[in-house]
Amino acid sequence: MKDISEYITERTNNIDLASYITTDNMLQNFEGVKAFTGKTEAESAVAYRKGDILLSNIRPYLKKMWLADKNGSCSPDVLVFRxxxxxxxxxxxxxxxxxxxxxDFIMHNAGTKGIKMPRGNKEEIPNYSISLPSLDQQAILVTEIRKYEEKISDARLSIASCPSRKQAILDNYLK
Structure with a gap:
């Protein structure tokens, strides 16, 4: 990973709460982020750009990771890779x-600090190895993955609407 990406530590004083990311507004299980609704006393934050990968460094086992779709800033507990x-x-x-x-690499091989709220080892995480096909092959794979992501999203929407549709049937026929 260290040969193909950079760990970003650049700071900014421009903290726009609409694009501010903390470990609290990152969603578990690789589900992205939700809007930040809190307040921050921070005078500076880590700057990120669209296309950067943000990873919660607190309790990595919660799988909080996001591919940024905009520029913004984040707390220092969020690691930024470009x-x-x-x-x-x-x-x-x-x-x-x-x-x-x-x-698993972060939790067991790179090493973590702390028991109740473990943190990943920032120096070791970039040592993670990935297979690296050509850029053309990467594009083909990403296109295929996007198709499945779309299907997953559609299925989640359908599942989310099932309880209300079920209740409408019950309300209509069981008066």
């Missing part, structure tokens, strides 16, 4: 890291 786009597409790197194998 792809070297001459070698790897940001989406391919994201999907390569969005795996239990990567989380």
């Amino acid at each position: 792809s070297d786009t001459s070698k790897v597409s940001p989406e391919f790197l994201y999907y390569s890291l969005r795996r239990d194998d990567f989380i």
Whole structure:
């Protein structure tokens, strides 16, 4: 990973709460982020760009990771990785890291600090190895993965609407 991406530590004083990311508004199980609704006393934060990969470094086993779709800032408890786009597409790197194998690496091989709220070892995480096909092959794989992501999203929407549809049937026929 260290040969194809950079660990970003650049700070910014421009903290826009609409694009601010903390470990609290990152969703578990690689589900992305939700809007930040809190307040921050921080005077500076880590700057991230669209295409960067953000990873919660607190309790990595919760699998909080996001491929940024905008520019913004984040708390220092969120690690930011930026792809070297001459070698790897940001989406391919994201999907390569969005795996239990990567989380296991952080938890068991890279080493963590703390028991109740373990933190990943920032120096060792970049040592994670991934397979790196050509950029053309990466694009093909990402396109295929996107198709499945769309199907998963559609299925989740359908499942989410089932309880209300069921209740409508019950209300209509069991008066």
